[in-house]
Amino acid sequence: MLLDIAVLKEIFSVDCVYVGNKSLTFNGINTVYDAVEGQIAWIKPNVKNNAEILSNTNASCIICNEETFNLGNSEKQRLYVISKDPKLEYFKVLKHIRNSTNKKPLSAIHETAIVDKNCIIGKNVTIGAYSVIGSCTIGDNTQIGEFVKIFDSVTIGANVLIRENVSIGGEGFGFYTHSDGTVEHIPHIGSVKIGNNVQIFPFANIDRGTLGSTEIGNGSVIDHYVHVGHNSKIGESTIVCANSVLAGGSKINNRCFIGVNTLLKEKCEIGSDSITGIGAVVVKNIPDSEVWVGNPAKFLKKNEK
Structure with missing residues (x-):
């Protein structure tokens, strides 16, 4: 060229x-x-x-x-x-x-992919080999790689890139322990909502909500091996780096940068424009525009943009 x-x-x-x-x-x-x-x-x-x-x-x-x-x-x-x-x-x-x-044909669904008959697929969507797509909605110009599993009740926006070996909308990790010590899984009957222009890298996992939805906002990026627990919310234009874990019901707001191996305790919230360092263990809420590091994560400085 x-x-x-x-x-x-x-x-x-x-x-x-x-x-x-x-x-x-x-x-x-x-x-x-x-x-x-x-x-x-x-x-x-x-x-x-x-x-x-x-x-x-x-x-x-x-x-x-x-x-x-x-x-x-x-x-x-x-x-x-x-x-x-x-x-x-x-x-x-x-x-x-x-x-x-690296031009790919428009609206290409690989012959080995399995797509539910009730799936609503937009224009110019590609679905890679051996992917399994449930009863969900996929927006225009979205690309889905190989060996991707998308369950029922998932809504994916336009111009989304989902790379290989991603799982979206599976059962969340929620259990009830009975008085006799036996453990029973709690059914998760909620959904997943993914906005426009989102990128999801290989081996990421996004659980559906128990009730309600797990959500990823417009323009956000989910790196390799990130786990997004049931009912978690990620805002717009946020980057979540590799191996990070969002426990159930946690929330990350807009324009955040979540460092590699960050762990976010259930129902904790990170404010907009905030940053976590590598390996941060977040066990309490982080306000807007702050940098937190360490285990447990502590305030380091303001994020002066």
Whole structure:
């Protein structure tokens, strides 16, 4: 695939500025350290040795901010794309290349997938091999990977990406201990509601509500091996990192970042714009815009955005 300045202008933000050799074409993307002639790279702002990085890289196209560009560009023939957010523009190129080289047929349901006759499927939905889909609703442009299990009473929004080996809507972990010590499972007859533009990575598990629903808000990301217990709520644009556990009835609000291996006690709540560190064990509510770390998790500082 060859990219020229005309294609880049379609990909990048309208306020980007282009300086240098505008006749070049580019055949790939790489890190600024490993890039060779013909490739695109980006430079992270505010790094003290950026002048050296800029001088030594062999990339033919550099995405950087104005401050980095003003450090002094080398005599090498290249194109500079000056942006307020170079990392974002770099990701846009990655997305363009992936989408151009990994096109999948629209509305493709693999022949080995099992889909309930009462399932409501939107437009341009793909369902991967050996997935089992119950009586649920799937929104437009949603992609479901291989070996996914989606139970009844699940509603999935539009533009959702569910990767392989995910389970959504199964029975929750709730039990009643009788006076004689015997343990009986409590039936879970609720639902799961997943918003638009959600991404769910492999081996995540989302239980349905006992009564009511387990919910994931628009634009949130659920990483590998995350467990979302029954009746838990995750707000919008929240990232939950790998191996984290949300016990039943817990709640994470909007725009949170939940660090790897975070454990959230049942019915605890994390306020909007808050962060938990790696391995945090949350046993009480966290207010908005705070950073908590440790076991048990304790306040570290305010999250100054």
